[in-house]
Amino acid sequence: MxxxxxxxxxxxxxxxxxxxEVGAGKFHKVASIxxxxxxxxxxxxDIKPSHGKIxxxxxxxxxxxxxxxxxxxxxxxxxxxxxxxxxxxxxxxGADLIIKPFSTDSVNSSKxxxxxxxxxxxxxxxxx
Numbered sequence: 001m002x003x004x005x006x007x008x009x010x011x012x013x014x015x016x017x018x019x020x021e022v023g024a025g026k027f028h029k030v031a032s033i034x035x036x037x038x039x040x041x042x043x044x045x046d047i048k049p050s051h052g053k054i055x056x057x058x059x060x061x062x063x064x065x066x067x068x069x070x071x072x073x074x075x076x077x078x079x080x081x082x083x084x085x086x087x088x089x090x091x092x093x094g095a096d097l098i099i100k101p102f103s104t105d106s107v108n109s110s111k112x113x114x115x116x117x118x119x120x121x122x123x124x125x126x127x128x
Contacts, residue, residue: 004118005100006033009072013096016040016071020095022059022086023075026050030076043070059085067093074098083107091127099123 009030013019017040021031024044035042045057045066057063059082067073073095075086083099090097098115099107100122112123 001119002029003033005076005120005122006030006037008115008117008120008122009034009074009098010037013040013072014038018043018070019072019074020045020067020070021074021076022057022089023047023078023082024050024054027076030074040071059089062089064089064092067095069093070095072096072098074100076100077102087111087125090125094128096124096126096128 019040020043022045024046031042031044044054046054047058049056055066057066067089070093073090086097101107107123111125115122115124
């Protein structure tokens with residue numbers, strides 16, 4: 001499923017200068033696949049970075065300079081209370097937003113559309 005999720009991003013954002021993952025935590029498989037297959041700058045953020053490549057940022061009080069110029073902001077299994085903050089950052093920066101929630105979570109936004117790509121299911125919105 002993660003390869004399918006990453007492949008969707010690769011297929012649709014191959015010309016992106018910058019892609020930002022919010023809430024990278026300790027799971028870096030998708031970011032690693034993107035780094036291997038895209039020439040884009042792949043930026044990872046988290047409130048508690050697990051290693052030096054992750055930028056410390058709180059999406060509830062974000063540093064918008066981190067997200068500026070990104071074509072895509074994505075988050076894998078964010079806590080439901082963070083989803084509105086992700087939407088606000090995408091709106092303010094004009095980036096597309098992809099949220100891959102836990103299977104039991106839903107995304108409450110009329111702009112978010114459900115995407116089924118191979119074995120990956122996620123929500124996407126464009127704020128350009």
